[in-house]
């Protein structure tokens with residue numbers, strides 16, 4: 001059930017950085033990071049029937065076996081067999097790694113490990129896509145852009161004309177904002193500690209900006225004042241617990257819905273007074289925007305091919321693989337959105 005992929009393009013998501021730093025995550029080294037990518041099937045293993053060598057594919061950090069109760073549910077993408085597991089550094093079939101140096105194993109990362117010219121993944125973690133789709137563009141759909149878009153369209157579901165706040169204006173957050181724009185939100189309020197994000201955010205429909213550092217009161221109070229009691233929907237895309245709590249407490253009582261997307265540190269605790277829930281605010285979360293990777297990704301790629309979805313505006317840098325550290329530098333400096341890493345260089 002495994003396939004070997006030749007990775008042509010990969011890009012850096014902040015999740016890679018969090019697990020590379022391993023400050024708030026369990027360390028598991030040496031491991032090959034990377035999970036947002038595009039490539040071609042180089043060879044297939046026993047049991048594989050859905051793809052064949054030469055197919056263009058997107059690997060995904062959370063898979064779809066199509067057999068379990070989650071895969072058969074219309075509401076869940078949390079596959080029992082292949083759902084995301086950040087602490088597993090081996091393949092599920094034999095609990096061994098497919099990578100080694102001098103006989104010593106190198107661990108996998110979320111079943112993808114795309115910072116490599118070749119990688120091995122479970123076929124359930126591979127979405128076969130239109131071979132005409134440019135892999136250096138659609139690779140960003142294999143994580144961040146689909147996640148942000150889906151967090152809004154599939155999970156927050158803002159009604160037309162509603163108000164939406166997006167916390168964290170990186171690629172994932174701006175994909176969430178794009179989802180709000182597509183859904184017809186009347187106001188999209190961007191929240192970020194880095195005011196340099198605000199200019200670029202305008203391209204994604206963000207029209208109002210709040211930097212929590214510029215206020216001497218909690219940002220949820222600032223947003224409540226701006227919106228007569230709170231926004232209808234909020235999406236958090238930062239990975240920081242303070243922003244998660246603020247995103248929840250910034251939605252309107254009675255009907256507001258907050259969606260958590262950011263990857264929390266292992267010791268994070270979500271603290272809010274229960275009355276904030278009793279007042280009929282709803283708190284949700286999502287991996288991969290609730291998309292089923294193999295079933296849904298091909299049609300999202302088609303939306304891009306049909307010019308119903310823009311991806312170029314999420315791509316701000318490109319480097320050869322030999323200069324991958326520049327991608328980390330850009331992200332750690334908050335410079336740009338997605339940096340494409342070309343595996344041919």
Ligand SMILES: NC(=O)c1ccc[n+]([C@@H]2O[C@H](COP(=O)([O-])OP(=O)(O)OC[C@H]3O[C@@H](n4cnc5c(N)ncnc54)[C@H](O)[C@@H]3O)[C@@H](O)[C@H]2O)c1
Nearest residue numbers: 014015168170171172192193237238239243262263287288
């Ligand atoms: N749930 C999922 O399936 C999924 C998928 C992809 C990424 N993620 C997570 O989404 C988050 C965003 O990823 P990204 O690649 O867009 O990262 P990014 O670094 O490009 O963007 C994050 C943004 O959040 C801002 N920020 C940080 N702390 C903040 C705070 N307290 N208040 C307001 N803004 C704050 C940063 O300034 C930055 O602009 C990360 O935590 C990543 O791990 C989750």
Ligand SMILES: CCCCCCO
Nearest residue numbers: 013015061086143263
């Ligand atoms: C808990 C890790 C979630 C990772 C999502 C892919 O960026």
Ligand SMILES: [Zn+2]
Nearest residue numbers: 013015143144
């Ligand atoms: Zn990611």
Ligand SMILES: [Zn+2]
Nearest residue numbers: 065068071079
């Ligand atoms: Zn399943």
